[in-house]
Amino acid sequence: MLQNRFGKLAATALAGSMLMGAAACGGSEESTSAQPSGAASSAPAASGAKVGLAYDIGGRGDQSFNDSAAAGLDKAKTELGLAETKELEAGNGETEAAKEERLRLLASGGYNPIIAVGFAYSGPVKKVAAEFPDIKFAIVDDAAATGPNVSNLLFAEHEGSFLVGAAAALKSKKNHVGFVGGVRTPLINKFEAGFAAGAKAVKSDIKIETAYLSEPPEFSGFNDPAKGKTAAQGMFDAGADVVYHAAGGSGSGVFEAAKAAKGLAIGVDSDQAKTAAADLQGVIMTSMLKKVDVAVYDFLKSFAGNSVKSGSTVYDLKSGGVDYSTTGGQVDDIKTKLDEYKQKIISGEVTVPDKTS
Known part of the structure; x- marks a missing residue:
C-alpha cells in the first residue's frame, strides 16, 4: 500500500498546482456499525462513481491513520466498481482555506462522494458541503461538521x-x-x-x-x-x-x-x-x-446502495470498529x-x- 516516495512528491506537487488554479478561477474482518442518524439520501448508485478522498497530514504511506482510510478506498475500488478516484494530501501548517480549496477542487471536478480524513477538515467540510448540496460528503473523526449531505464517521x-x-x-x-x-x-x-x-x-x-x-x-x-x-x-x-x-x-x-x-x-x-x-x-x-478502512468502505457501499445517511455513525468495540x-x-x-x-x-x-x- 505504501507509495513510491518520488511518486508521492510528484502527486502532491500536481495537487498543489491544481489547487492554485482553482483558487485563481474562483479512511477478512466484518464490522456492524451503530445505527446512524439522519434520513436516507437519493444519491445515484456508486457503480461508475468518481470518489474523491482528502487525506490528513502524512497522506497515503503514513503506515497508520491515512493508510487505513486508503485501504477502505482500495477495497471499494475492487468490489464496488468505482469509475475513478482522486486522492489529495494535506501539507504541514496549511490553513483551513487550503483545505476548503482541496474539497472544492474535488467537488467542482465532479467527484461524488467526497471523503475527508481527519477532524482538521471540520470547518472546511461544513462550509464546502453547504456550497455543493447535491454532493455527499463524509468526514472521519468529527461530529461538528453537520449538514443534510454530511456523514460523520466516528470511533470509540x-x-x-x-x-x-x-x-x-x-x-x-x-x-x-x-x-x-x-x-x-x-x-x-x-x-x-x-x-x-x-x-x-x-x-x-x-x-x-x-x-x-x-x-x-x-x-x-x-x-x-x-x-x-x-x-x-x-x-x-x-x-x-x-x-x-x-x-x-x-x-x-x-x-x-x-x-x-x-x-x-x-x-x-x-x-x-x-x-x-x-x-x-x-x-x-x-x-x-x-478500523477507518471499514468506515470508509461502509460509507462507499451505502452510497452504492442509495442508502447514505447524514449524521453520526459510531464504530465502537461492540460493533468491531476498534x-x-x-x-x-x-x-x-x-x-x-x-x-x-x-x-x-x-x-x-x-x-x-x-x-x-
Missing part, C-alpha cells in the same frame, strides 16, 4: 486504547509505561484516557509518562518522526519499558526509540506490526486497531485476560473514560 478510540493499556501493564516489567500523542486535542486525549484507564485497571500504581508533540493550531505532531523518537526516548530513559503512540506518521520515531532502548511499542489505527518498516516490526507488541492486534504473537500469553476486559466493556460492566481528569 478510548475503548480500544483501554485494551492496549491493559496489555502494556501486563507486559511491563518495570511498572512504568508511556503515551505519545501527536497533537493535544480532545480526540487524542481519548486515546490517552483509555490507555491510562486500561493500564491502571491492571496495576493501580503503574507510572504513566505522557507527551504531546505539538499544540493546536500546529498539527505537525502527526508527521514528525524525529520528534516522536525524542519524546519516546525520553520515556525509555526515564524507566518506561512500553510506549503507546497515537501520533500518525510520527509513530515510526517511537518504534525507532523502542528498538534502541530494547523496549516495546504499541501501534495505532493500522496493525503496525505489518505496516511498519521490517526492522521495526518486532518491537510492536500490539496495535490499537481503529480492537487490538495479535500479529507477532507477543500478546498471545495475555489474550485471555484482554478478551475478558473486552467483554466487560461490551457488556457495560466496565465504562471507559473518554477524557483525562
Whole structure:
C-alpha cells in the first residue's frame, strides 16, 4: 500500500498546482456499525462513481491513520466498481482555506462522494458541503461538521486504547509505561484516557509518562518522526519499558526509540506490526486497531446502495470498529485476560473514560 516516495512528491506537487488554479478561477474482518442518524439520501448508485478522498497530514504511506482510510478506498475500488478516484494530501501548517480549496477542487471536478480524513477538515467540510448540496460528503473523526449531505464517521478510540493499556501493564516489567500523542486535542486525549484507564485497571500504581508533540493550531505532531523518537526516548530513559503512540506518521520515531532502548511499542489505527518498516516490526507488541478502512468502505457501499445517511455513525468495540492486534504473537500469553476486559466493556460492566481528569 505504501507509495513510491518520488511518486508521492510528484502527486502532491500536481495537487498543489491544481489547487492554485482553482483558487485563481474562483479512511477478512466484518464490522456492524451503530445505527446512524439522519434520513436516507437519493444519491445515484456508486457503480461508475468518481470518489474523491482528502487525506490528513502524512497522506497515503503514513503506515497508520491515512493508510487505513486508503485501504477502505482500495477495497471499494475492487468490489464496488468505482469509475475513478482522486486522492489529495494535506501539507504541514496549511490553513483551513487550503483545505476548503482541496474539497472544492474535488467537488467542482465532479467527484461524488467526497471523503475527508481527519477532524482538521471540520470547518472546511461544513462550509464546502453547504456550497455543493447535491454532493455527499463524509468526514472521519468529527461530529461538528453537520449538514443534510454530511456523514460523520466516528470511533470509540478510548475503548480500544483501554485494551492496549491493559496489555502494556501486563507486559511491563518495570511498572512504568508511556503515551505519545501527536497533537493535544480532545480526540487524542481519548486515546490517552483509555490507555491510562486500561493500564491502571491492571496495576493501580503503574507510572504513566505522557507527551504531546505539538499544540493546536500546529498539527505537525502527526508527521514528525524525529520528534516522536525524542519524546519516546525520553520515556525509555526515564524507566518506561512500553510506549503507546497515537501520533500518525510520527509513530515510526517511537518504534525507532523502542528498538534502541530494547523496549516495546504499541501501534495505532493500522496493525503496525505489518505496516511498519521490517526492522521495526518486532518491537510492536500490539496495535490499537481503529478500523477507518471499514468506515470508509461502509460509507462507499451505502452510497452504492442509495442508502447514505447524514449524521453520526459510531464504530465502537461492540460493533468491531476498534480492537487490538495479535500479529507477532507477543500478546498471545495475555489474550485471555484482554478478551475478558473486552467483554466487560461490551457488556457495560466496565465504562471507559473518554477524557483525562
